[in-house]
Amino acid sequence: TAQPLATAAGQVVLQLSAGAGANQVGINDDGSNIVGPRSFRIGADGTIRMLDNVNKRILFFDQNGKVTRTLRLDQAQEPIDFIVNNAGETFVYGGDGGPNFQVLRYGPDGKITARLPASPGINADGIMLTAAQDLMLVQGNQTLWTLLHQGVNVDPKIQPLTMQDGTATPTGNPWKRW
DSSP states (O other): OOEEEEOTTSOEEEEOEESSSTTEEOOOOSSSOOOSOOEEEEOTTSOEEEEETTTTEEEEEOTTSOEEEEEEOTTOSEEEEEEEOTTSOEEEEEEOSSSOEEEEEEOTTSOEEEEEEOOTTOOOSEEEEOTTOOEEEEETTTEEEEEEETTEEOOTTTGGGGOEESOOOTTSOTTTTO
16 A cells, blocks of 8 residues: 655655555566556646556545545556646547557546547657647657647647657747747
8 A cells, every 4th residue: 555654854755565456556577668657747736646557547646645536547558648737637648559649638537538649650758738738749858749739639640740849848839830
């Protein structure tokens, strides 16, 4: 189970055991260097959100290390990264079970509300939101592609036109080349 450890500075460190239980995360090293959990985020309220890619779920922890919510990712074939927007929607980036990648958009109720395909050839490392809540894929923190702009899906055919180089910054303008 999750065991928060208080440090001398009063900070909480979350210690999790391996497994598929509520307060456990999956770890799988079958020689292909696939190890979980793959990514985590810290919410503005201090909560911890962790992608348990081995067990295909996102665990939401409160500030004391208690699991408050679990988002099942049963339809995510190969989850790589995730992000949660201001409206409580969760975007999960990953493989679609074939050679292409996509983003699954989950509503606050945990149901999939959209599938946003990435243009063929885009193989990003992660996903991010700008301050304006535009959804972008990031590769090596140096190349960015836009998938959602001002709430509108960007057609995969024009996603390569949204590509920009430079360090990823949530306040950048993904449309500066247009």
